Amino acid sequence: MNNPNLIVDLHCHSTISDGLLSPAQLVHHASEKGVNVLALTDHDDIAGLDEARQKASQMNMIFINGVEISVTWQKRTVHIVGLNFEANNQNLKNHLEMIRQGRDDRAKRMSHALGLAGIEQAYEGAMKYAQSGILGRIHFARYIVEKGFAKDIKSVFKKYLTQGKPGYVEHQWASLEDAVGWIRDAGGAAVIAHPGRYDMGNKLYPRLMSDFKVAGGVGIEVVSGSQDPSQSHFFADMADQYDLLASCGSDFHGPGISHREMGRLFQFPNQCQPIWMDWHLPEVKIN
Ligand code: AMP
Ligand code: MN
Ligand code: MN
Ligand code: MN
Helix, strand or coil, X not given: CCCCCCCEECCECCCCCCCCCCHHHHHHHHHHCCCCEEEECCECCCCCHHHHHHHHHHCCCEEEEEEXXXXXXXXXXXXEEXXXXXXXXXXXXXXXXXXXXXHHHHHHHHHHHHHHCXXXXXXXXXXXXXXXXXXCHHHHHHHHHHCCCCCCHHHHHHHHHCCXXXXXXXXXXXXXXXXXXXXXXXXXXXXXXXXXXCXXXXXXXXXXXXXXXXHCCCEEEEEECCCXXXXXXXXXXXXXXXXXXXXXXXXXXXXXXXXXCCCCCCCCCXXXXXXXXXXXXXXXXXX
């Protein structure tokens, strides 16, 4: 069950959303870093799964279908990772398409807002960086750096793209209940992504966990590239308390721009039940 040969990464991004590597390049990179169980989890899109699965099979890796869905919960944006679902589920595909249309609408509003702050043609500029056409804040950030309004991506977010800043626009994503429902309907497992990033405090975290459980969610990223070991322990305890399984993922977006490299994650605290516990993964052989 807890096979020590498994090096698992269940959260990363390709050029289908806001990563720098194509799905095949990303799988190759993961393999070089020793990962042998991998899920590709692009934002609101599953168009990269076929290419990634094919490459993973060439590299003798176990590939898990994945997606990261943006939801609005209590007026906050929360990310839900869907894992191990049926990729040809029409209901899931239709709803992801709707979210992407909403993304495009948001991108136009962001572009307008940035225009008012003196950054012109941002929609067109961001689009140059979005290879598959789905626009995220990172694509805007790259354009803003290109135009010299900030020195790097991190400072663009700080200066322009986070709540209260000139290029930030409110957006209504899917509801938590809907997103978890679509993932379940497609036979998958819903997981709360990078819980440490939400900064919710003592009241809201328990509410999120219980709303998520009621909706049918089953797991939480106890280990994430953006969390340190003390956060892992905090969320491992929360997983215990709410009877949730533990997931782990780097949230890798590309070499040099991610919190943590693939295959270099912290271990789960001992009490955790890995989300892949009942997935019947094939044996992983180590050369
Ligand atoms: P979006 O879904 O378009 O709102 O973009 C969210 C994405 O932006 C996240 O998945 C990260 O890839 C990236 N992001 C968010 N905050 C930051 C930050 N402070 N610095 C760099 N990238 C960030
Ligand atoms: Mn991202
Ligand atoms: Mn995320
Ligand atoms: Mn992510």
